[in-house]
Every structure is written in C-alpha cells, then in structure tokens.
Amino acid sequence: MPWKRRPFTGRDLSAVLNIADLREVARRSVPGFVFEYVEGGAEDEATLHGNRAAFAALKFVPPTLVPTEGRTLATELFGTPMQAPFAIAPTGLNGMLHPQGDVALARAAAAAGIPYTLSTVSTTLLQDVARQAGGRLWMQLYVMRNRAIAEDIMHRAAANGYEALLFTTDANVFGSREWDKRNYSSPGRPRLRAALDVLRHPHWLTQVLLRQGMPRFRNIEAFLPPGAATAVGGSTIIPQMFAPTLAWEDIAWVREHWPHKLLIKGVLTVADAHQAAALGCDGIVLTNHGGRQLDSCVAPIEVLPEIAAAVGGRLRVLIDSGFRRGTDIAKALALGADAVLLGRATLYGLAAAGEEGVASALQMLSIELDRVLGQLSCRSVRDLGPHLLRGPGGIA
Numbered sequence: 001m002p003w004k005r006r007p008f009t010g011r012d013l014s015a016v017l018n019i020a021d022l023r024e025v026a027r028r029s030v031p032g033f034v035f036e037y038v039e040g041g042a043e044d045e046a047t048l049h050g051n052r053a054a055f056a057a058l059k060f061v062p063p064t065l066v067p068t069e070g071r072t073l074a075t076e077l078f079g080t081p082m083q084a085p086f087a088i089a090p091t092g093l094n095g096m097l098h099p100q101g102d103v104a105l106a107r108a109a110a111a112a113g114i115p116y117t118l119s120t121v122s123t124t125l126l127q128d129v130a131r132q133a134g135g136r137l138w139m140q141l142y143v144m145r146n147r148a149i150a151e152d153i154m155h156r157a158a159a160n161g162y163e164a165l166l167f168t169t170d171a172n173v174f175g176s177r178e179w180d181k182r183n184y185s186s187p188g189r190p191r192l193r194a195a196l197d198v199l200r201h202p203h204w205l206t207q208v209l210l211r212q213g214m215p216r217f218r219n220i221e222a223f224l225p226p227g228a229a230t231a232v233g234g235s236t237i238i239p240q241m242f243a244p245t246l247a248w249e250d251i252a253w254v255r256e257h258w259p260h261k262l263l264i265k266g267v268l269t270v271a272d273a274h275q276a277a278a279l280g281c282d283g284i285v286l287t288n289h290g291g292r293q294l295d296s297c298v299a300p301i302e303v304l305p306e307i308a309a310a311v312g313g314r315l316r317v318l319i320d321s322g323f324r325r326g327t328d329i330a331k332a333l334a335l336g337a338d339a340v341l342l343g344r345a346t347l348y349g350l351a352a353a354g355e356e357g358v359a360s361a362l363q364m365l366s367i368e369l370d371r372v373l374g375q376l377s378c379r380s381v382r383d384l385g386p387h388l389l390r391g392p393g394g395i396a
C-alpha cells in the first residue's frame with residue numbers, strides 16, 4: 001500500500017500536536033450544529049479562507065549564527081506584564097461548547113498569565129467570571145438598539161475590576177453565516193437533523209444540556225424578549241437587536257460610562273485608526289471578526305503594517321483573525337502588533353476538553369512561538385521586526 005499522510009484521528013489530548021489536531025478533537029466532541037456555529041464564516045467564506053492565505057503569503061528571512069539561549073515570550077500591555085503576547089478573544093455562547101464555558105477559558109488564561117475577554121453575549125454573568133476565575137479580565141461591548149443594555153454591562157464591568165473595554169464595531173449589520181443558518185428551520189428552531197445529531201454526542205448531551213440546561217445569555221438576559229434568552233433561541237433572535245446606528249460620536253457616550261482602558265475592535269483602515277487615536281482611545285483591534293461578518297474582506301495582517309506605522313506610537317495595536325500557529329503570531333508582532341487575540345484556536349481547546357484543552361492550546365502556541373523566535377535569531381518578542389519578513393511583492 002502506498003504511504004499516505006493521515007489526518008489526526010485520536011481523542012487523547014496528550015497526542016495532540018497542534019491547533020489543527022485540537023480542532024479535530026473538538027469537531028468530534030460536539031454536535032454538528034454547535035461546531036458549525038464556531039467554525040462558520042459569512043457567505044462564501046472568502047474572508048475566512050483569506051485570513052489563512054494571508055499568513056501563508058508572508059515568508060520569513062532568518063538571520064543565522066546568533067545565540068538565542070534564555071529566550072522569553074514575556075511582554076507588557078498597558079503597563080502590566082503578560083507572560084506571552086496574546087490574549088483570548090471575546091466569543092459568545094461559550095457555554096454551548098463546555099459546561100464551564102467562560103470560566104474555563106478565563107481560568108486557563110489566568111494560569112497562563114494572559115488576559116481573557118468576556119463577550120457581551122456570554123453564558124456566564126461577568127461578575128461570576130470575575131469571582132470564579134479571577135485573572136486579568138477585559139470586557140467586550142456590543143451596543144444594541146436598547147442602549148440600556150450596554151450601560152448596564154459597562155457599569156457592572158467597572159464595578160467588578162475589568163481592566164479594559166473592547167467596543168466591537170463590526171457587527172452592527174450582522175453577517176450572514178449560511179452554514180449556521182441551515183441548521184435552523186426558523187429563528188430559534190433547530191432542524192430535526194440538527195436535533196437528532198445531539199443524540200450521537202451523549203457526552204455533550206449529558207454534560208452541557210442535561211447538567212445545566214440550555215445555556216443562557218446571562219449577561220443580557222434581563223433585557224431579552226421571551227424566548228431569546230437561551231442559546232438556541234437567542235443566537236438567531238439577538239442579531240435582530242443590532243442596528244446600524246453607531247457612529248464615532250458614540251465614543252463620547254461610551255467614555256461617560258467607562259472610565260478605564262478603551263479599545264475599538266473592528267478597525268481596518270488608517271483613517272479609522274487615526275480617528276480612534278484622536279478620540280483618546282487606548283488601543284485598537286484589527287479584525288474581520290474571524291471571517292464571520294463582511295465577506296471578501298481584507299485580512300487584518302495585510303493592513304497591519306500601514307496602520308501600525310500610522311498610529312503605533314499613540315495606540316496599542318492588537319490583531320486577530322485566523323491565528324493558528326506560533327509563526328502567525330510572530331508575523332503579526334514583526335509587522336508592528338503589540339499582541340494577538342486568539343478566537344477559534346482556544347475555542348477548539350474548550351470544546352475538546354474544557355480548561356485543560358484551552359491550556360493545551362495556549363501551551364502549544366507558546367512553544368511554537370518560542371521555537372520560531374529561536375529560529376529567527378531572536379531572544380525576545382521585541383527583537384521581531386519587518387526585516388525578518390518578505391511579502392508577495394518582495395516587501396512585508
């Protein structure tokens with residue numbers, strides 16, 4: 001028989017070698033409609049795939065014969081040390097992947113010495129995450145038609161020690177994730193096929209559904225119409241509560257309610273980065289929402305050099321979308337990012353094995369980043385720079 005590379009098929013966390021392996025374990029651990037919710041991108045998924053292609057188009061140019069013993073991933077953000085230059089991105093509905101959901105992610109982040117960002121549409125109350133996980137916490141803000149929801153979130157986050165607010169600005173017109181939609185016959189009603197698939201995942205059924213009941217949007221539950229508070233109902237009803245009314249003038253309103261660090265999550269142009277700096281924001285997150293919003297959108301890594309050059313001295317520049325390898329993180333840092341947010345990479349860990357799975361994702365990425373630092377003749381993430389990269393036109 002001819003020799004053939006075979007995909008990872010194990011379930012044992014100790015056999016997992018990379019984020020792609022972890023994704024496979026996650027895929028087999030949860031029903032298809034749950035995995036599709038995590039995995040899916042908008043429309044033709046051109047943005048989703050473009051995020052990975054953009055990393056592949058950037059190649060390293062490594063110097064050699066430089067000693068790199070005693071390497072470190074440690075860095076700082078907003079004057080506070082971080083053990084590695086990444087944080088966990090906000091993702092809604094984490095309780096659908098594992099009964100511990102947000103708390104498991106936050107605990108793994110705290111243990112790894114990095115921040116965790118809780119979503120507005122989380123399945124755990126923000127004060128419970130602070131109490132049960134601790135660590136360095138950031139809060140993500142969605143502003144819906146009813147502004148009282150956002151005011152309540154900002155008030156509670158400030159009172160519970162959250163360090164930063166990530167104001168998401170790219171979901172006011174909600175993306176169409178068609179694979180996700182196909183699992184529902186009408187808003188809030190999963191198709192029979194999706195419901196039956198639950199029976200093929202008895203571990204998920206008992207641990208997620210029977211043990212705790214259908215996860216609920218705890219943070220905003222009090223503001224939701226009847227039937228929208230549970231994960232299945234809300235995931236199709238909540239998008240209708242968003243409205244394309246937000247504008248730069250609203251930053252002043254956010255500032256009235258939020259006295260701490262403020263980052264705009266959704267910037268992809270130099271003009272918007274300048275605007276964020278002019279309005280006194282502390283940072284920006286370059287993102288296309290992991291390919292879940294606008295299809296055929298530029299990959300954040302493609303616009304990072306021009307944005308970092310324009311505002312890097314005035315704003316902390318964070319980036320996400322498509323990060324799955326230590327090499328991806330090194331490329332972003334080399335092009336001027338201060339830190340990277342991890343979305344699906346840590347969600348795969350959560351779905352595969354809860355807190356232990358998230359810890360595994362963070363550890364694999366740390367080991368990979370440390371190795372690539374060494375291979376690039378760097379001792380610290382500060383040594384990374386654009387001189388180490390070649391882009392498609394010969395220039396990074």
Ligand SMILES: Cc1cc2nc3c(=O)[nH]c(=O)nc-3n(C[C@H](O)[C@H](O)[C@H](O)COP(=O)(O)O)c2cc1C
Nearest residue numbers: 038089090091092119168289290320321322343344
């Ligand atoms: C399942 C899922 C849920 C998400 N929920 C939110 C959210 O509630 N708020 C938000 O600002 N971004 C949300 N995002 C976007 C992430 O914060 C991040 O931008 C994206 O996951 C990065 O891309 P990556 O998953 O390819 O790393 C979500 C992403 C995923 C995959």
